Amino acid sequence: DTEVTQTPKHLVMGMTNKKSLKCEQHMGHRAMYWYKQKAKKPPELMFVYSYEKLSINESVPSRFSPECPNSSLLNLHLHALQPEDSALYLCASSQILRDRDTNQPQHFGDGTRLSIL
Amino acid sequence: AQTVTQSQPEMSVQEAETVTLSCTYDTSENNYYLFWYKQPPSRQMILVIRQEAYKQQNATENRFSVNFQKAAKSFSLKISDSQLGDTAMYFCAFMKPLLLSGNTGKLIFGQGTTLQVKP
Numbered sequence: 001d002t003e004v005t006q007t008p009k010h011l012v013m014g015m016t017n018k019k020s021l022k023c024e025q026h027m028g029h030r031a032m033y034w035y036k037q038k039a040k041k042p043p044e045l046m047f048v049y050s051y052e053k054l055s056i057n058e059s060v061p062s063r064f065s066p067e068c069p070n071s072s073l074l075n076l077h078l079h080a081l082q083p084e085d086s087a088l089y090l091c092a093s094s095q096i097l098r099d100r101d102t103n104q105p106q107h108f109g110d111g112t113r114l115s116i117l
Numbered sequence: 118a119q120t121v122t123q124s125q126p127e128m129s130v131q132e133a134e135t136v137t138l139s140c141t142y143d144t145s146e147n148n149y150y151l152f153w154y155k156q157p158p159s160r161q162m163i164l165v166i167r168q169e170a171y172k173q174q175n176a177t178e179n180r181f182s183v184n185f186q187k188a189a190k191s192f193s194l195k196i197s198d199s200q201l202g203d204t205a206m207y208f209c210a211f212m213k214p215l216l217l218s219g220n221t222g223k224l225i226f227g228q229g230t231t232l233q234v235k236p
Contacts, residue, residue, distance in 0.1 A: 042208055042226035043162070056223065088160060105152060106224060108162035 003027055004109035006091050012115045015081060021112045023074040023091030032074040033106060034066060035090040043090055049074060050096065078114075086116045119144045121211050123227035130199045131235050137184075138194045138230050140209030146170075150212040151185070151192045152224070157205040165207070168192065196232075204234045 004025045013019050023032065031050050035043035048056035049068040063085075065077040074091055088111045095104040121142045130136035142151070153165040168176045168185050175183050180197045196203055209227040 040206070040229070040231070042229055043224075045223060048223070090162065092162070105164045105167055107164070108154075110159070110161045113160075 004091055004093055004107050006089075006109035006112050008112060009110065010113045010115075012117060013078070013081065014117050015083075017081075018077070018079045020078065021076040021089055021091075021114075023076075023093075023109060024072055025093040025107070026072055027093065027107065028071075028095070029093035029107070030071060030096045031094045032068060033092040033094075034074070034076050035092065036085075037088040037090055037111070039088075047076075081114075081116045083116050086114055088113050119146075119149075119211050119213070119225050121209055121225050121227035123207075123209055123230050125230045126228070127231045127233070129233040129235055130196075132199055132201060134199055135195060135197045136199055136232065138196075138207050138209075138232065140192045140194070140227055142190050142192065142209075142211050142227075144190070144211065144213075146213060151183075152210040152212070153181070153183070153192075153194045154208045154210060154226075155203075155205045156208065156229075157202075162208070166194065199234045201234050201236060204232060206231050 007022045011019060033048050034046040036046055037043040045058050046060045047066045052068045052071055063080050067075040090111045091109045092106040094106045123140050125139060149170045151168045155163045155165045166176050166178045166181050166183055168183055175185050182195045184193045192209060206229045208229045211225045
C-alpha cells in the first residue's frame, strides 16, 4: 500500500472542463511534488512545495494551478487543458532535514491517469 | 547542469538469474545522492536503493546492489535471483545535496530501462 494517496486514479475531461487532482500524505513530510509522466518516459517535475510554500515552478503553463492548503494535502487544479496534457500525474513527498545536509528520498503515489478529449 | 544516462532502453533476464542495469551521470558536484526507482505496470514509483556519494561502500538492499564508481560517474544496479515481480521500468536518478539545491532536492531522472523477467 502506498503512503501517498492520489485521487482520482483515472480522469477523463474535456478541454473546457475544470477539475482537480488531489494528493494526501500523513508521513509528516514537508516537501510535496507534482510530476507529469508520459508513457515510457521519466517523470518531469512540475512543482515543488516546501513548508506549504511554492518553491519550484518548472515553467508550467498557467492552465495547471497547484495549491497546498496544509502540510498533508496537495492539489493540482486543471482548466482548459490541451490534448497533449494527457499523461500520468504523479505526486510525491519527502522529509526536509534542515539541520543536516541530507536529502531524503521521495515517496510517490500511484498517480492519476488523465485523458483530455 | 546535471544529466543522467541509461544506455539500455530494454533488457530481459531469465528468472533466478542476475542482471545489471547501467547508469552514468555527469556533474561537477562532489557530494550528491543517487537513486534507483522501479515503476511496475501498476505505475507506482518505488524506491529500490539509495547511494550517498561521500560513502565509498556500495549500497545493498536484499537482492539489489549497486556498483558505484565515483571517478567514472557510474552507478549500475545489480539484481540477483531475478523474480517475475521485478518486471518493471527502472529509473536512475540524481539529486544535489539539500544545502545546494535549496529547501528540497530536485530529482534528475535517466530515460529508464524496461526490464522483462522471463519464466
